């Protein structure tokens with residue numbers, strides 16, 4: 001039951017596994033291409049924030065198609081794809097991988113080094129921060145990723161090239177649009193139908209790279225300012241309304257709808273995820289759980305929270321309950337999750353989150369926070 005619940009809930013997740021994509025995000029890039037033709041004539045591309053690699057898979061497929069077409073009419077050079085992410089990524093044939101932070105100058109230099117004397121036709125960035133839940137903070141980090149991606153792009157993209165990046169349509173997004181318009185005459189905001197309507201996520205599609213005359217790319221980030229900015233003062237070219245394009249025709253499934261497993265006359269078969277995480281963050285906690293001689297679930301075992309800030313047991317329980325919910329989501333155990341959320345007052349041993357274990361010291365009841 002739990003195994004198929006995500007398949008029921010998310011048709012793009014299901015289809016990704018059926019079609020061999022590492023993530024449902026592949027459909028976003030394919031739908032953007034369907035509307036905006038971003039792969040036309042592309043031979044060299046960079047995939048920023050690429051893990052687990054479904055966009056790289058799409059790039060690999062599309063660039064190889066271009067290569068084959070080019071070979072039919074004459075000579076052609078094999079495609080070049082460079083993929084970068086903070087996380088390690090399982091290898092993909094024909095994709096050069098770099099593990100690093102795109103906001104870091106060293107990583108940017110490593111990417112640029114791969115394009116020594118050559119230039120990319122396309123740079124894509126699907127970068128997303130680990131969501132903190134602090135809305136403004138998440139939006140800010142997202143915009144920093146986009147600006148870091150743009151900064152790297154100014155070093156490697158050929159004039160006329162295309163840049164596609166995830167953007168959060170939030171307050172002040174027009175400032176980002178204005179910055180992009182400095183470098184690209186055509187800036188669109190694309191919303192693929194595989195991207196949930198409930199999400200503020202969209203993608204900027206920037207075409208025909210034309211840096212301002214005399215612009216020299218450098219590794220300082222000239223686009224960021226810590227000065228307070230009054231957006232009302234932005235007028236003319238500085239305040240730009242970007243066209244909004246919905247990608248994917250009306251026949252495409254709606255990403256916010258639950259579809260039956262047997263769908264469109266096709267009998268449902270369960271598929272394992274195409275590429276399991278190679279170093280998931282919960283691995284350490286699982287190992288801890290297996291190795292530890294301590295029985296975390298034993299009655300009377302309590303915890304001291306290893307934290308700079310004293311935390312009450314009820315606060316800890318609340319935090320643990322939220323983490324447990326995330327773990328449950330990951331494992332697709334909807335039924336179990338429902339049960340857990342109904343059991344607010346259950347013994348702490350039942351709501352101990354796996355990924356919090358390494359933050360905990362086990363002690364006896366007398367020294368626990370509960371007794372303080």
Ligand SMILES: C[S@@+](CC[C@H](N)C(=O)[O-])C[C@H]1O[C@@H](n2cnc3c(N)ncnc32)[C@H](O)[C@@H]1O
Nearest residue numbers: 025049051052053054055086101102126127128
């Ligand atoms: C939504 S996932 C990308 C999915 C990918 N496009 C695919 O199709 O498989 C976002 C990725 O951004 C990466 N990321 C976030 N911040 C980053 C940074 N500063 N530098 C490099 N990668 C980053 C994360 O590690 C994560 O793998």
